[in-house]
Amino acid sequence: MFLLARSVPAQKPWSREPAASDAYANLMTRKEKDWVIRVQMVQLQSENPRLDDYYYQKYYQKLEKRQADKELLGQKTRAESLKLVTPYIQKPEVYESVVRIEGSLGQVAVSTCFSPRRAIDAVSHGTQEQDTGAASSQRLRVLSQIEKMFLQLLKIEEGQNDGLPQLYHTREQSSQVEKLFQALKTQEQNNLEEAADNLLQVLSVRKGKVLVARLLPFLPPDQAVSLLLYITYHLPLLIQRDMADQGLHMLFKPLGKYISHLTFHQLLHAMQGLMLLSPGSSERPVSVVLQNQFGISLLYALLSHGEQLVSLDPSLRSSSDCATWTDLVILIAWEIAQLPAASLAEPLAFPRNLLPCSAITWTSN
Numbered sequence: 323m324f325l326l327a328r329s330v331p332a333q334k335p336w337s338r339e340p341a342a343s344d345a346y347a348n349l350m351t352r353k354e355k356d357w358v359i360r361v362q363m364v365q366l367q368s369e370n371p372r373l374d375d376y377y378y379q380k381y382y383q384k385l386e387k388r389q390a391d392k393e394l395l396g397q398k399t400r401a402e403s404l405k406l407v408t409p410y411i412q413k414p415e416v417y418e419s420v421v422r423i424e425g426s427l428g429q430v431a432v433s434t435c436f437s438p439r440r441a442i443d444a445v446s447h448g449t450q451e452q453d454t455g456a457a458s459s460q461r462l463r464v465l466s467q468i469e470k471m472f473l474q475l476l477k478i479e480e481g482q483n484d485g486l487p488q489l490y491h492t493r494e495q496s497s498q499v500e501k502l503f504q505a506l507k508t509q510e511q512n513n514l515e516e517a518a519d520n521l522l523q524v525l526s527v528r529k530g531k532v533l534v535a536r537l538l539p540f541l542p543p544d545q546a547v548s549l550l551l552y553i554t555y556h557l558p559l560l561i562q563r564d565m566a567d568q569g570l571h572m573l574f575k576p577l578g579k580y581i582s583h584l585t586f587h588q589l590l591h592a593m594q595g596l597m598l599l600s601p602g603s604s605e606r607p608v609s610v611v612l613q614n615q616f617g618i619s620l621l622y623a624l625l626s627h628g629e630q631l632v633s634l635d636p637s638l639r640s641s642s643d644c645a646t647w648t649d650l651v652i653l654i655a656w657e658i659a660q661l662p663a664a665s666l667a668e669p670l671a672f673p674r675n676l677l678p679c680s681a682i683t684w685t686s687n
Contacts, residue, residue, distance in 0.1 A: 370480070460523070464520075464523045464524060464527060464530070465527065465529075467505075467524070468524060468527060468529050468530050468533060470505075471502055471505055471506060471533055472529070472533055474498060474501070474502045474505070475502060475533060475536060475537055477498065478495060478498050478499060478502070478540060479536070481494065481495055481498070482495075495540070499537075499540045499541060502537060503537070503541060503545055506521060506524065506533075506534070506537070507520070507521055521552065522556060522559070522560075525553070525556075525560055526560070526563040526564075527567075528567040528569045531564075531567070531569045531570060531572060531573060532569070532572065534549065534573065535572045535573050535576050538573075538576035538577065538579075538580070539576060539579075543580060543583045546577075546579075546580040546583070547580055547583050547584060547588070549577075550577050550580050550581065550584070551584075551588060551591075551592050553573065553577065553620075554592040554593075554595070554596070554620065554624070555592060555595045557596065557607070557611055557617055557620065558596070558607040558610045558611060558617075561610055561611065561614045561616070561617050562610070564614075564616075570614070570616040570617075571615060571616045571619075571670065573616065574616055574619050574620060574670055577620065578620075578623055578671075581623050581624060581627050582627060584624075584627060586628070586631045586632075586635075586638060586643060586647075587643065589624060589627060589628050589631070590628075590643055590646060590647060590650070592624070593624060593625075593628070593650055594646075594650065595607075596608040596611060596621070597650060597653055597654075606653075606657060608621070608653075608654060608657050609657055609660075609661065612657060612658060612661055612665075612666055612667065613661070613665050613666065613667055614667055615667045615668060615669065615670060616670070617667070618666070618667045618668075618669045619669040619670040619671060621654070622669050622671070622672060622673055622676060623671070623673065625651065625654070625673075625676060626673030626675055626676055628647060628651075629675050629676070630675060632644060632647065633675075
């Protein structure tokens with residue numbers, strides 16, 4: 323029995339020859355097998371393998387570095403490491419949505435009665451005046467513009483980790499940032515007033531605020547300061563439009579890094595705009611600012627920078643601008659005193675040099 327068992331050679335589990343009892347062997351031709359393999363390889367296709375297949379890319383980089391070190395030491399290996407190569411398939415850039423619903427943005431996802439999906443609503447449901455055809459068309463245009471600029475911003479952010487030389491990276495990034503900044507201010511506009519209104523429309527959308535907040539770290543100081551002055555000048559209106567989103571606070575940290583670049587004249591001009599009375603109104607715009615967390619935080623940061631400039635530059639104390647600044651601080655302190663304590667917003671940060679400034683202001687008052 324033992325000899326009979328040994329006389330029958332056992333088939334190796336890794337043998338390529340199909341077993342005689344396998345009725346399903348050789349059902350697929352070589353062409354069909356290649357087609358299945360190609361379909362599986364296409365699923366591994368990625369336009370950004372460094373992000374989609376991070377661990378494999380890092381592993382292969384370490385493997386290549388190890389082999390390069392061995393070659394430098396004269397220890398060349400015969401067998402080269404195999405790298406997974408996926409076929410490249412060019413994707414169409416023009417994307418046409420199949421389903422189109424009026425008042426929606428983008429393509430509607432496929433849904434059934436068991437898992438219904440709501441279309442993305444791109445038209446605000448407000449008063450009848452706001453829901454006119456022109457207002458809806460303008461809002462859709464702004465949203466479309468924000469989407470295009472976001473794609474440019476994502477390319478700028480991805481460019482930081484592309485592994486290119488620093489000189490090329492800086493030159494290419496500066497060019498892309500400049501194009502994005504110009505598109506943010508003047509895209510499809512014919513004059514400065516319309517361009518300013520266009521930027522205001524972008525900042526009135528939550529995703530537009532996210533766009534500006536993520537773009538600010540890439541901007542040169544002069545362009546970032548221009549955005550800071552613009553936001554400060556239109557701060558009361560932006561606060562009113564931010565009642566539903568509550569997203570202005572995300573701009574405080576990136577804007578705060580450029581407050582120190584403001585000159586005293588720029589700061590004074592921006593602060594004076596918050597104290598001007600609107601026609602037919604007895605309330606100053608600064609009262610709206612003091613009741614908003616982002617507004618009062620930005621206001622305190624600007625006041626802190628102004629006090630620091632006055633204390634460090636003795637020549638400012640004898641100028642007419644310093645007298646105007648003192649009157650401005652007194653007016654702001656008076657507005658704070660007029661508001662109930664419950665209405666005053668809690669700032670995100672309170673500068674230390676404002677405490678003695680407040681005491682001096684109240685003494686002068």
